[in-house]
Amino acid sequence: xxxxxxxxxxxxxxxxxxxxxxxxxxxxxxxxxxxxxxxxxxxxxxxxxxxxxxxxxxxxxxxxxxxxxxxxxxxxxxxxxxxxxxxxxxxxxxxxxxxxxxxxxxxxxxxxxxxxxxxxxxxxxxxxxxxxxxxxxxxxxxxxxxxxxxxxxxxxxxxxxxxxxxxxxxxxxxxxxxxxxxxxxxxxxxxxxxxxxxxxxxxxxxxxxxxxxxxxxxxxxxxxxxxxxxxxxxxxxxxxxxxxxxxxxxxxxxxxxxxxxxxxxxxxxxxxxxxxxxxxxxxxxxxxxxxxxxxxxxxxxx
Amino acid sequence: xxxxxxxxxxxxxxxxxxxxxxxxxxxxxxxxxxxxxxxxxxxxxxxxxxxxxxxxxxxxxxxxxxxxxxxxxxxxxxxxxxxxxxxxxxxxxxxxxxxxxxxxxxxxxxxxxxxxxxxxxxxxxxxxxxxxxxxxxxxxxxxxxxxxxxxxxxxxxxxxxxxxxxxxxxxxxxxxxxxxxxxxxxxxxxxxxxxxxxxxxxxxxxxxxxxxxxxxxxxxxxxxxxxxxxxxxxxxxxxxxxxxxxxxxxxxxxxxxxxxxxxxxxxxxxxxxxxxxxxxxxxxxxxxxxxxxxxxxxxxxxxxxxxxxxxxxxxxxxxxxxxxxxxxxxxxxxxxxxxxxxxxxxxxxxxxxxxxxxxxxxxxxx
Numbered sequence: 179x180x181x182x183x184x185x186x187x188x189x190x191x192x193x194x195x196x197x198x199x200x201x202x203x204x205x206x207x208x209x210x211x212x213x214x215x216x217x218x219x220x221x222x223x224x225x226x227x228x229x230x231x232x233x234x235x236x237x238x239x240x241x242x243x244x245x246x247x248x249x250x251x252x253x254x255x256x257x258x259x260x261x262x263x264x265x266x267x268x269x270x271x272x273x274x275x276x277x278x279x280x281x282x283x284x285x286x287x288x289x290x291x292x293x294x295x296x297x298x299x300x301x302x303x304x305x306x307x308x309x310x311x312x313x314x315x316x317x318x319x320x321x322x323x324x325x326x327x328x329x330x331x332x333x334x335x336x337x338x339x340x341x342x343x344x345x346x347x348x349x350x351x352x353x354x355x356x357x358x359x360x361x362x363x364x365x366x367x368x369x370x371x372x373x374x375x376x377x378x379x380x381x382x383x384x385x386x387x388x389x390x391x392x393x394x395x396x397x398x399x400x401x402x403x404x405x406x407x408x409x410x411x412x413x414x415x416x417x418x419x420x421x422x423x424x425x426x427x428x429x430x431x432x433x434x435x436x437x438x439x440x441x442x443x444x445x446x447x448x449x450x451x452x453x454x455x456x457x458x459x460x461x462x463x464x465x466x467x468x469x470x471x472x473x474x475x476x477x478x479x480x
Numbered sequence: 481x482x483x484x485x486x487x488x489x490x491x492x493x494x495x496x497x498x499x500x501x502x503x504x505x506x507x508x509x510x511x512x513x514x515x516x517x518x519x520x521x522x523x524x525x526x527x528x529x530x531x532x533x534x535x536x537x538x539x540x541x542x543x544x545x546x547x548x549x550x551x552x553x554x555x556x557x558x559x560x561x562x563x564x565x566x567x568x569x570x571x572x573x574x575x576x577x578x579x580x581x582x583x584x585x586x587x588x589x590x591x592x593x594x595x596x597x598x599x600x601x602x603x604x605x606x607x608x609x610x611x612x613x614x615x616x617x618x619x620x621x622x623x624x625x626x627x628x629x630x631x632x633x634x635x636x637x638x639x640x641x642x643x644x645x646x647x648x649x650x651x652x653x654x655x656x657x658x659x660x661x662x663x664x665x666x667x668x669x670x671x672x673x674x675x676x677x678x679x680x681x682x683x684x685x686x687x688x689x690x691x692x693x694x695x696x697x698x699x700x701x702x703x704x705x706x707x708x709x710x711x712x713x714x715x716x717x718x719x720x721x722x723x724x725x726x727x728x729x730x731x732x733x734x735x736x737x738x739x740x741x742x743x744x745x746x747x748x749x750x751x752x753x754x755x756x757x758x759x760x761x762x763x764x765x766x767x768x769x770x771x772x773x774x775x776x777x778x779x780x781x782x783x784x785x786x787x788x789x790x791x792x793x794x795x796x797x798x799x800x801x802x803x804x805x806x807x808x809x810x811x812x813x814x815x816x817x818x819x820x821x822x823x824x825x826x827x828x829x830x831x832x833x834x835x836x837x838x839x840x841x842x843x844x845x846x
Contacts, residue, residue, distance in 0.1 A: 350777065350778065350779075352564070352565050352775065352777040352778070352779050353564065353777075353778070353779040353780060353781075354564070356780070382691050383691055383694060384694055385694065385780075385782060385789060385791060385808060386780060386782075386791050386793060386806070386808040388793045388804070388806040389806075390795050390803075390804045391804070399778075399793065401780045401791070401793070401808075405691060405705065405707050405712075408712060408713065412780065431692060431694065432692045432693045432694070432816070433692070433693050433694025433695075433813055433816060435816060436812065436813070436815075436816050437813075444528075444529075457521075458520065458521060459520070459521040459524040459845065459846075460521060460524070461521070468526060468529050469528065469529055469804075
């Protein structure tokens with residue numbers, strides 16, 4: 179009890195912060211406003227230019243244009259004289275010392291040469307995997323220890339199900355480098371069958387199924403593990419918010435049955451192929467899906 | 481030949497043997513069940529929805545109320561998920577305290593199961609013994625964190641209250657006491673002929689079915705599948721202890737019974753080692769930012785609760801409230817196999833099988 183008394187005071191400071199943050203960072207109500215604001219600005223700008231454009235006489239405009247051109251030409255000539263370089267408009271902004279620039283250029287060239295030499299040395303050594311080094315140049319960090327697992331999964335799904343089956347593949351570093359794949363809903367059933375039926379590294383155990391409303395789309399997340407090899411993987415299937423539908427994997431993992439019912443109940447995702455898709459938590463006559471982000475709760479106090 | 485008629489019987493939601501507000505509609509032919517349809521949601525409080533408006537520290541008391549027989553492990557899965565996301569280090573003393581309370585909780589939870597299960601199938605006195613011994617643990621928790629059931633003990637980065645040396649001594653004294661009582665339990669019940677007749681071979685399934693249904697805990701291990709997350713994917717400090725994972729062979733209610741009793745023994749073993757290794761001093765809270773904001777991304781972690789794999793899936797957008805919080809509740813997942821097990825069984829076995837799964841309805845409905 180003493181603890182419960184203490185908690186509000188503990189939270190008091192953070193709650194105030196939370197409120198201010200809610201004003202600044204609450205995206206859903208603001209997001210739809212933005213396009214309107216842009217539209218308004220554009221239309222008001224159009225209003226301003228139209229009346230101002232009308233009274234201008236063509237002669238005056240031509241004169242102004244000519245003057246502007248002359249100014250630009252003068253500036254370019256000045257720059258050429260100072261820097262010895264022909265008419266670079268940036269050069270006028272900062273007076274550049276040619277010596278220094280040459281030094282910088284030389285240094286950059288030397289760096290590039292060193293890098294090239296290093297790459298050549300690595301690639302040239304016998305057994306050096308030049309192909310894999312070429313594939314992942316974007317990552318400055320060391321490759322994840324689970325990268326081979328992800329690659330293997332990816333190759334497996336692409337050969338067994340189809341090249342287009344996997345939309346995205348990444349390593350979830352936050353979650354102990356868990357391989358994470360996004361599978362297209364049309365190919366999810368075939369992909370699930372493949373994941374389950376493979377010899378050896380089969381994902382025999384479906385630990386958890388979650389549904390997430392991302393406001394732009396809905397996502398069903400499957401957490402798989404192999405009880406034999408202890409390998410883990412997260413599979414995501416994205417679907418739209420208007421007609422959300424993801425094929426049911428209940429025939430593949432029986433445990434998906436109630437999990438899918440729960441997601442259907444709370445998020446409104448249909449699971450074609452499910453043997454008994456009914457609400458499970460809410461009453462049968464309930465309207466709406468409570469875990470949707472735009473769900474309006476019955477009682478505002480709650 | 482006796483002519484029987486089909487009968488629709490409503491069990492629960494207010495029935496003592498359903499361990500809470502859980503309802504099963506059974507279709508009977510005489511005394512044999514043809515079809516069973518579980519109905520749940522009577523205790524659905526929308527914890528996951530509520531959590532979306534709460535900071536992580538504020539969610540901890542809600543986890544107490546999911547599986548209220550095992551609040552400590554629920555606390556742990558949430559703080560563990562947040563710590564994983566934020567890569568926070570937990571001080572040694574805090575982690576040992578967590579482990580000690582989790583193992584005490586496992587014992588307390590199994591004692592509640594043992595007592596109520598036997599009460600379900602007609603044995604009154606074991607219930608009294610089990611609750612007498614559980615009371616010791618509940619009192620220990622009360623002394624540690626001021627609550628008997630909903631502890632709200634753990635925090636992101638540590639624990640709320642430190643334990644005194646006197647408290648640790650009380651836990652030390654409890655271990656030999658409980659070991660002695662376990663022998664008594666075995667003598668009283670485990671070999672009892674009436675008891676054996678009631679539960680041996682009842683509600684049996686094989687390993688393949690158990691894996692397919694995603695069963696966990698004793699429900700999975702009774703079929704011989706060696707899967708305990710404490711060993712398979714060690715979290716906390718479980719890799720520092722020597723303990724066995726009891727396995728069954730027949731996958732029936734009797735194996736589940738034996739496994740749970742043996743797990744109490746193994747928990748006592750872990751406790752003995754943990755108290756030997758217990759650090760003499762140190763902090764109980766790690767370095768935690770004043771406002772807990774896990775980085776944007778998602779995480780799924782799971783631990784071994786007394787009922788099986790309890791998991792926590794957090795989707796964070798870098799704010800102090802989770803964008804989405806989903807709990808994998810072992811009771812909910814384990815209960816799925818019930819309609820399949822009940823077909824062809826008698827009404828009396830319904831109670832035996834349901835009790836053998838060991839559900840807590842607060843966790844089924846969440």
